[in-house]
Amino acid sequence: MESIKDKVAIIGIGCTRFGERWDKNAEDLMVDAVYEALEDSGLESKDIQAAWLGVHTSFDTGQPLAQAMKLEYIPITRVENACATGSDAFRNACFAVAAGVYDMVLVAGVEKLKDSGMTGLVGGGGSPGTNVAPPSTAPASFSLAPQRYAHHYGMRPEDLKKALAHIAVKNHHNGSLNPKAHFQREITIEQALTAPMIAYPLGLFDCCGVSDGSAAAIITRPEIAKQIRQDYVLVKGLGLAVGGNQGYLQSRYDFVHFEECVAASKQAYEQAGVKNPLKEIDHAEVHDCFTSTELIICEDMGWAPRGKGPEYVMGGVFDLEGELAVNPDGGLKCFGHPVGASGLRMMYEITKQLQGKAGPRQRKNPTLGLAQNLGGAPATSSVAVTILGARD
Amino acid sequence: MAGIISFGAYVPIWRLGEGTKDWGSKAERSVTNFDEDTLTMSVAAAADCLAGLDRKAVDGLYVASTTFPYGEKQAASTVATAGDLGSSIFTSDVGNSLRAGTIAFKMAMDSVKAGSGKRVLVTAADVRLGASRSDIERNGGDGAAAFLFGDTGEAATIDAQHAVVNEIIDNWRPEGETGVRSWEDRFVFQEGYLKAVGQCVTELLQKTGLKMEQFDKVILYAPDARRHAEAVRLIKADPKKVQDPLFGKLGNTGAAFALMQLVTALEEAQPNQRFLVVNYGDGADALVVHTTAKITEVQKLPRRGMKGFLASKKAVPDYADYLKWRGMFSADSGVRRPAGGGPSPAALYREQAEVLRFQGVKCNKCATVQYPPQRVCTICHEKDNFTPIRLSDSKAKLFTYSMDYIAGTPDVPLVISVLDFAAGGRAVLMMTDRDTKEVKIDMNLELTFRKLRLAGGIHNYYWKAMPVR
Structure with missing residues (x-):
């Protein structure tokens, strides 16, 4: 089995402002993101030979991308993998480039969530079934983990709450430095702790934004990238692990980790040759749909020992100036979470960081950045881990 | 000889009473939660009655109520499936009369006597709904009873029964309405309740040659405590021998009411005791129930029974909660979530073992129990090699x-x-x-x-x- 390391390069990247985009429809958002990526690469849409579109519920098929961008009869594949859709679209596009089948490939991700008029995420259609599963909202299914976490490690719930508040405050701080973020205001620990309860222990500020937005990337092989720009970014590892409902079928699942996350990170670390992730990875965009999810991911990725996540969080290890900055762009929490676009939004920030173009959020000379994107919920999910690096 | 071989009951955990804001009465009554109805209570009472017994031995089921969920679509078939009974059984709903419980009781007994059923289950349940603040609401109750009839191992035999019919519009509920209506009080009780009960008891005593003093317990349906006392006087029963009808604790549970009282009596019974059971609705039913030496053994089955269910209770916090549960008052939940669509009958039909019987599977190779049923084992990956296992109990x-x-x-x-x-x-x-x-x-x-x-x-x-x- 060959590693994907250094076989694919990002030469253009774009991302819209995320948020309540009453002013734009999903096609408009795609046009904005894709044009930004094209301008970043210096290419035109006629240079694109194939495209992948990541979209969760807003569209079916790859056609909307062709319709919005007026792409002329090129192959376009729509990819859907719940909240990991954007990363998985990128992953599949990378394989086409690495295989040498296409030279110039576009990956776009988009989601229009706010037009539904509903609270939180609203599931897609599909055939009616028995409809007996609990009407579980995302906060409810994710709160199953922190609820058990405190019990499992014998933590006082109020201490766990404080660590979660630290994550919320950190991500709001990072978001305040990001003009494209959905939420750009700082919050205090006090505000996070006293916010209205959504699904215990998750209060309002523990939950990410539900947003509209789009992000896009242009990828090619490194030897072509060299001719286009000097600061292209290399793909170092692509992991994906998909759950088979083991967490609900097997009583041994503990609800304090994501097995899919452990498996996907192992794949990506092996490909990238990462041995000591906390030391080697400079910054990471992780799937903080809820603050508790970020906490557990940091343990699953091997950045904090099991049960020590709260200590590391409180110690500032994952702060913007910390040893490994987690969600320097504000994360799902503040940048927002237009499902199909989120994975590509993560790669947008990492690319900008590696190119030294992250403005007030810029880390010092980063060489490796990581995106962790999770679709599903504790007990069964799809987790994609993407490692990107600056060119040698 | 045909008789009762087990019995059980169900009373919802919720009570309207002193602990309920704005209820306005010290008397308690049982009420179903927002997610309960006649059918769910029937399933619960059936499980209580069958606790410790072989469910697959049941070959007939009568489900009695005046408040079925559907006008067309049997309740008994759902109760049989959720109860994880076999599929080669006779099922029927018995409805449209407050007497439905004792009518089903008689049908089950006759079926065992005639040999068409060997183990016949009867459930009776009702959710009593009247206009807000009405006597029907205040005196009503929600609950269920269940009896298993058979021809071996009887804990009690039915020595005699009698029925009278009395065509009268006293209490009724037209199609499409949820609350019970009632005509003027004095007419209802004099020409309806007291007349039919009096006639039925008198004729039963004549027919059997039994005298009132030969009964160890007298069990009477009555719409409320006052009419209950009047009926006791009318039939000249010794008040000390009258089964407590539980007004102020449970309330009038409609088609289940007399039978829930009978369950209480059987829970406390000694061998060789004789009970008179009188039920009312469009006439009256009277039954002579006679306990056998087996009653002591049957009392020991692991049921919760009336005693257990009545002791386990919670106060509905606010009368407004009750109105919300019954759909008589709607409060904005404050959040916008999509309303769930209708389920697919095809999916419900196919997934019955999972949804209604609540069966999981146990892998025949590695013994891992999995819910819902799987084709491939989550641990050892064995394919299509499982044994169903009921997890509902x-x-x-x-x-x-x-x-x-x-x-x-x-x-x-x-x-x-x-x-x-x-x-x-x-x-x-x-x-x-x-x-x-x-x-x-x-x-x-x-x-x-x-x-x-x-x-x-x-x-x-x-x-x-x-x-x-």
């Missing part, structure tokens, strides 16, 4: 849970529970009949059959978790 413990304040359900916060069964296997279910303060990891849970929602004209039933009662 397995004890369970709470592994983790969530409290969802935005789910948009009537019971905010919605408690979603991940539970591990003592029999093995794990499920994720909503939790009902809970006080959020008592919800803790490792707490003991049991399953209860509930109505999830009415969507697309379909009452969608499934199981929920609840704290052990």
Whole structure:
């Protein structure tokens, strides 16, 4: 089995402002993101030979991308993998480039969530079934983990709450430095702790934004990238692990980790040759749909020992100036979470960081950045881990 | 000889009473939660009656009520399936009269006597709904009783029965209405209740040659405590021998009322005691129930019974909650969530073992229990080699849970529970009949059959978790 390391390069990247985009429809958002990526690469849409579109519920098929961008009869594949859709679209596009089948490939991700008029995420259609599963909202299914976490490690719930508040405050701080973020205001620990309860222990500020937005990337092989720009970014590892409902079928699942996350990170670390992730990875965009999810991911990725996540969080290890900055762009929490676009939004920030173009959020000379994107919920999910690096 | 070989009951955990704001009465009555109805209570009473017995031996089922969920669509077939009974059985609904319970009782007994059924189950249940603040609401109650009839191992025999018919519009509920209507009081009781009860008891005594003093207990249906006392005087029963009708504790549970009293009497009975049971509705039924030496043994079956269910109760916090549960008052939940669509009857039909019987599977190779049923084992990957296992009556413990304040359900916060069964296997279910303060990891849970929602004209039933009662 060959590693994907250094076989694919990002030469253009774009991302819209995320948020309540009453002013734009999903096609408009795609046009904005894709044009930004094209301008970043210096290419035109006629240079694109194939495209992948990541979209969760807003569209079916790859056609909307062709319709919005007026792409002329090129192959376009729509990819859907719940909240990991954007990363998985990128992953599949990378394989086409690495295989040498296409030279110039576009990956776009988009989601229009706010037009539904509903609270939180609203599931897609599909055939009616028995409809007996609990009407579980995302906060409810994710709160199953922190609820058990405190019990499992014998933590006082109020201490766990404080660590979660630290994550919320950190991500709001990072978001305040990001003009494209959905939420750009700082919050205090006090505000996070006293916010209205959504699904215990998750209060309002523990939950990410539900947003509209789009992000896009242009990828090619490194030897072509060299001719286009000097600061292209290399793909170092692509992991994906998909759950088979083991967490609900097997009583041994503990609800304090994501097995899919452990498996996907192992794949990506092996490909990238990462041995000591906390030391080697400079910054990471992780799937903080809820603050508790970020906490557990940091343990699953091997950045904090099991049960020590709260200590590391409180110690500032994952702060913007910390040893490994987690969600320097504000994360799902503040940048927002237009499902199909989120994975590509993560790669947008990492690319900008590696190119030294992250403005007030810029880390010092980063060489490796990581995106962790999770679709599903504790007990069964799809987790994609993407490692990107600056060119040698 | 045909007789009762087991009995059981169900009383919802909720009471309107002193602890209920704005109820306005010290007297308690039982009420179903928002997710309960006649059908779910019938399933619960059937499980109580069959506890410790072989469910597959049941070959007939009569479900009695005046409040069935459907005008066309049998309730008994759902009760039989949720009760995990066999499929080669006779099922029937018995309805449209307050006397439906004793009518079903007679039908089951006649069937065993005639040899067409060997083990026939009867359930009777009602949700009594009157206009807000009406006497029917105040004196009503919700509950269910169940009896298993057979021709061996009888705990009690039915020595005699008598029925009279009295065509009268005294209490009635037209098609399409939810509340019971009543004509003027004095007419209703003099020409209806007292007349039919008096005639039926007099004729039963004449027919059998029994005298009132030969009964150890007298069990009477009555709309309220005052009419109950009048009927006792009328038939000249010794008040000391009259079974407490539980007004002020349970309330008049309609088609189930007389039979729930009979369950209480059987729970406390000695061998060789004679009970008179009188039921009313469009006439009257009178039965002579006679306990045998077996009663002591049958009393020991692991049922919760009337005694257990009455002792386990919670006060409905506010009369407005009750009105909300019954759909008589709608409060904005404050969040916008999509309304659940109607289920697919094809999916419900195909997944009956999972949804109604609540069966998981046990792998024949590695013995791992899995819910819902799987084709391929999650541990050893063995294919299509499983044995079904009923988990609806397995004890369970709470592994983790969530409290969802935005789910948009009537019971905010919605408690979603991940539970591990003592029999093995794990499920994720909503939790009902809970006080959020008592919800803790490792707490003991049991399953209860509930109505999830009415969507697309379909009452969608499934199981929920609840704290052990």
